Structures are given as structure tokens and as C-alpha cells.
Amino acid sequence: MSKIADVIKYEGDNSTFIWKHPCEDFNSLTQLIVRESQEAIFFMNGQALDLFGAGRYTLETQNIPKIGKLLNRTTGDETPFHCEIYFINxxxxxxxxxxxxxxxxxxxxxxxxxxxxxxSGEMSLRAEDSRKLLLKLVGTESFLGQQKLVSFFRSFLMTRVKTYIAQVLKAKSINIFEIDEHLTIFSNEIKNLLVSDFADYGVSLEQFFVTTIVKPDGDKQYEKFKELHFRQYADVAEAKLKQQTDIIHAQTEAQKTVIESQAMATKRTQEGYTYQQERGFDVAEKVAENEAVGEFTNMGVGFGTMAGVGGAVGGMVGGMMNDAMGSAINPSTPAPSSQSAQAFCDNCGAKLSQGSAFCEECGTPIVKFNKTCIKCGYEFERYGKFCPKCGTKRGD
Structure with missing residues (x-):
């Protein structure tokens, strides 16, 4: 017979799931102490009778109702009786x-x-159903630690884990070459499948982590598909890089064009002429460089082009076109003089009466200008920036 115990409490460590107190015989006034996060199961004659939660208990018949009828009260509850206490952490x-x-x-x-x-990986477990865990796994053993519990679970754990790994990889279509970035999802899916297997033994699977996947590096077939997989992503990355480079180049060219256009527009504003007038100046310069009508065909300049040149400059160029045509067809016909030419207002384009100082339509003053080009001697009919015959910039 074991010695009479006054206090019974848990004396195991934190790596223990179930620990049996060494004293088996004690009197009914013995103190039982159960700490937080623990439970104690009272056995008598091999039967699990009562389960105690956290607290301090005196093992008296009124506190252990299931054994009240079994105790021999003839000795005033002082007689020791055979019992066992299992602590569940x-x-x-x-x-x-x-x-x-x-x-x-x-x-x-x-x-x-x-x-x-x-x-491979790690997991965390917790005793959930004390009676089920004790009766299914412990039996007559006095101790159940982590290693022993894992050894109990090893066979079914290996069978279940291998089956679930294959199922999850297939169900989630997880690429073997990308599995490392899916380990969290992979771990959670396997854990959810294992929960009920552990629960059958009164154990709660709190966490389950897959930390390492051992791949068949060196296997010829595996290496072939591995190269194919990464070549595919390399091609995609290269194409994407080229696309981004082309976009940047196009944006740069567009910005360059905008800047040049803005600079030219600023120049025109500062020098007092428009885009249409500038095109007229260009055409006028080409006209001045060619003496015969055939040259216009060589330049690709048709009659429609001359008719489409707008503004006052268009009028001048059109006039020059007619002069050149007339001279080419009938050399004896003299070109009209600048005195008989019709002048127009620079502001509104209205025809000006000969000798006018102001426009009759808008009242704009008539600008006085030099009459003769300093380079070719052409007699100007109105104000402008360039000579319509030779293209020389005017000084008026």
C-alpha cells in the first residue's frame, strides 16, 4: 500500500499531455489541486468516475458523489481506499x-x-476531450508526452498526410515550381482535412505547417519541365520589357514633337505670322526659284495647292502663279504692275481703296512698308515678313 497523501497536484512539465499521480491510496480528506488549463480524472477500481476542473477539492464523499455508496463509512471516512488521479494538461x-x-x-x-x-513541418496539439484521450490512448500507462503521442499518431498521420498532399495539389492545381509561394494555403487545406482525424482521439489540431517540400532535383524529367517552365516566364518577361521600352520611346518622341511644336508656335507669335502664312512663304520661295510652269510639276506643286494657300500670302502666291503662267504662255504679255494690284487689310482681309490710310471695314491703320526687295528688286504690294519672289526676310 502506498503512503497516505495529504495533497495531490500536477507535477509534470509542459511537454506532457497526461500524467498520473504516483499515489494510488489516500483517505477521503486528501486535498486535490487542479491548476488552470488542467483537468483531473478520478479513477476508482479501474473506473473513471469524476472529472475535476481548475480549483481545490477535498476528497470527501459529498464532493465525489459517484463513490459515496462505495465508501465504507464505518471508520469515519478515515479508512484509505484504492483510487487513481490522472492529470490532463x-x-x-x-x-x-x-x-x-x-x-x-x-x-x-x-x-x-x-x-x-x-x-515536413511542424504542428501544435491540445488535449480537447480528456476522457476520450485517456481511455483511447493511455489505458494503464502513467505518462503521455509529445513523442509518445506522435508515435501513436504516426501511422495514421503518415497515411492521411500523404493522401491529403496529393489531393490538395490536384484540387488547387498548384504548380510544383510555384509551390513555395502557396505554402500557407497548402498548410491550411491539409490542416482542415486532418482536424477530424485527431478529434477522434480527443486531440485538437491547433496549427499545422508545411515548411519544407523536398523536390526531385536532378531527375531528368523534372529538370526538363523545370527548364520549360522558367523559359516560358523568361520569354514573357522579355516581351513585357520590350513593350515597356517601346511605350517609353513613343512617349519620349511624342513629348519631343509637342515641345518642338510649342517652340515653333512661340516663334511665330513673336515674329507675327501664322502656320498658314509660313507655308505660303515656303511655296512662294519655291515659286521664285522656278521660272517655267513645268518646274511646278517637278516640285509636285499643283494649281490646287496654290488655291488652298490661305490668307493674304495665298493671294500673293496665287497672283505670282498667274503671272508666271501668263508669261510662260504668252511671253509678250507684260506682268501686271504693282500699281494696278489690289491691296487687302491685314486685320480683316477687306479690299482697300487705292491711297487709303485706314481700312473701311475695321478701321485698322494701313501699315507703310518698303516697296522693293533688297535682294531681287521685287516691288511689294503690301506689308509682309518675307519677299514672295525670293523668300528674303523683309526689313520693313
């Missing part, structure tokens, strides 16, 4: 390692080739 126990004992065989979902991989 319900704290979450972490960093319990696991690993597959052999390779998992499955068909890679992306490329469809057979593959063998291994896996």
Missing part, C-alpha cells in the same frame, strides 16, 4: 515536428508528368 503544445516517411507519388497538375516529393 490542456495547454497548446507547439513545435511538434512531423515528416513523411516516404515520397508522395502524384501527377503534377500543370504539366501532367508523374512526380515524387517529400514534405
Amino acid at each position: 490542456k495547454t497548446e503544445q507547439m513545435s511538434i515536428k512531423w515528416g513523411t516517411d516516404s515520397k508522395v507519388q502524384y501527377v503534377e497538375p500543370t504539366y501532367g508528368f508523374p512526380l515524387s516529393i517529400g514534405a
